[in-house]
Amino acid sequence: MATIRDPSLAIDESGRAISFSDFPEDVQLCILSFLTPPEVASFACTSKGSVSLCKSDCKLWFNMCDRRWGSKTQIRKWGNGKITYRNLYQTLSDWENLIGFWRQGGVAISSPLILFEWGPSFVTGFRISPAKDGTYGVVKAPFLWMSLSPEGQVVNFLDPEGRAEISEDFADSDRFKFWESDLVPVNLSVMGKTYFVVEEDASFGARGSSSSGSGRVNNSGVGEDLIGAAESSGSPGTSPDQAVVEIYQYFANRTSPGADRASRRQRRREKERQARRKLEPQHFVKIVDCSPTAARPLQGLWKGIYDDMILGFYLVAYDDIGGISCLRICDQSENFCRLMRFISKQPVFWTVNPTFIESPISPEEENLYTSRIHLRPNAAADHAHQHLPLAGNEIVSRILRINLSHDLALPNWPRPNPLLAHGRIWQYGDGTFGFGSLQDCFIRDLKHVAKNGHLLDTVETLS
Template identity: 50%
Template sequence: MNPPNDTVSIPFSDFPEDVQLSILSFLTPSEITAFSCTSKRFNSLLNTDSKLWFFLCDRKFGSKTQINKWGSGKISYKRLFKVLSELENLIGFWRRSGPSKNDDDDFVTPRLLCFDWGPCYVIGSRVSGSKSGGYDVVKVPCLWVCLDSEGERLSFLDLNCKVRVFDDLGCVEDELIRVGVNLTGRFHFVVEENVCFDKVGVVEDTMSVRDKMIGSVGNQLMADMYQYFANRTSPAGERWLRRQKRKEKERKKWEREHYVKIVNCSPTPSRPLQGLWKGICDDMKLGLYLVAYDEIGGIACRRIEDSSKPFSGFFPMFWTSNATFIESPLSPEEQYIYDSRTHIRPPEASSDHIHGDEAVSRILYIKLSCDLVIPDFADAYVNTQQVEGRIWQYGNGTFGFGFLRDGHIVDLKPITRNDNNIET
């Protein structure tokens, strides 16, 4: 009999199979491949889809989505694990990069997107300020990424943001447009219309005719001739042509869009101002702001807008190259600068000044954006004092900013918690 303090070594092969699978589910796919080469038994065990790969999918994604519903439950767990690992890069916040050619009177492409897990898809939502005049942030679903029964990725765009219920194959409403969501690395993706498909993934009439009559994409002339004479002789030909023209017109509205991931969405102790924030602007509308630190310690704040106006979503609100705070207590001059300003708040908000946990704990000097973006203009026409401003950080971690030439403070509240959770 072994003494009580002695340890007993048990070979891994002697563990029950469910324990083995649970342990192996923490390995990476490349490590699993290497381990499967150690014996025929483990090779058979690790290549059984309903065992190890189910454990992998369930452990990593089971709490986020319903793994049995992806692809109508017809795809292997090995394939599902690979695809879900790729789609996991979409989860989080993304901002549109560059100007948009898609903005018109009917719809405006979102400047800020938030991706979350759905029951059997990844859902992208337009994030914008509420029009009610308060601090509410609105998330409206507009983009879905799912899988078909073969494990191939399907993506659908709702320009009107009206669809609320979406199934795993995307067959819900005719208003959806089939698009491609193409990830380039971990921090960039492109949304572009899939030209081979019409609404809700239905192949265009012209493509189906060519496939059936010709069998290949060659011999373009024969396909065009068939389509022309079929339309001339068919009683429904005129209606078909009108429908095709309408589809072509709709298709031309959508241009390729580029999105860049917002990696640091929430403040940290070393970077207390970074992340996504919301605040009431001087026009009494809720604005969304992105504050980012650069590699040398500077800070820039930009306002994110759904607008096609010049510089919208690009023009920084303020910046500083020195992120050194001045701690409380403030000097009499700085205290006067703060006390002489009014806080922009929603109409229904309390007229009280600042709550106890929002007392100013420290300040930071900032500058107006014009001397950064248009330095010649700033030097010639703008008084140096007018472009100076302050950030007032409060005891609860939030902050407000304002400029010496203005008489107000824009108080900002966090949008996110733990980077991906949004307060709506």
């Protein structure tokens, strides 16, 4: 008959059973920090000593937070170090899925591409748009700031102006200078793992409002009563929105040469905020597969020039049966809004047969490639009628036949059948690629937007 060994016991070299409680506490905490919260909850049920160990916020829950996110954010800075780490673990677990690229639904007012990244004590969503400096550069403009107040409550603010300097205010969460920065308080409603909605929080700033109404993230995460005997997270008292008002009024009204000016400035900002049109809800869908893989080498976000030498972004996706399609997702040209209305109807290029033509490449295919001009930022504008020399990593490694939508890629190109044409994808030795139609003499070379989770070729400000 098989015996079941107690998982809390270990065996030493002599074969003697060692209880988990016999290990030093730091060793126990190190081991437990590898567990998930449900596993910690199960372990807490094994003994009274386990309950005490699992309730240790500054030890166990800090270790769990630090092990999982310590290399990405500064764990001790969140909530100015005044919140419980169990509460922080729950919040960061909820927000972790936000990290990465998202695409705004509908017709976006500005760039529809959003990138969420970890900050020192907050999460920032950036609008990503192509630079207008004639290069492959991209611009990161702050869009959404998410953090925790010292009371442990979620605070979310949208930045209509995209000002990078506001990050200093979030880094110093004890000051809460958001009212001075004209940020818009918002609620973030997450639905599943691939969809969220941002809506203005009209109740923000109202005195006496409940703590559940400020900048809340509504989604399913780690339960508050994960360990029933654990202490409740945060501390009772002033809600974060009330705290912002009180802190600002304190500094604005204290006796000083600039107090009257600060008070007038605050009243003026409040009037401007009340007069501003209410922010419409904004919907976002996650770009799940934004990087290429060995099985899907063309997959992901890419950047390349559109017509008139305007840089833009492309999204290449594989379907369940191996087909490939490419869509435009960001265009800085005047036709951007018009293109967004058609983007869901027809891709730039597509194929149902993702079989590459491997080396050796036939002379006919080689001639199709070598007879074309590469369209690139700057170089394309300066040498529009010259054949550009190829870099070593742009030697073609293999070729894919595609169908190409000329009404999106080449809208002004005259032809009897403007909707459909054949083309090629030429993949280069460094994994990047270019594509073009057989009915013209150009290749649109594409480059990576991001690599290993890091945005490439960023520039400081919009031109």
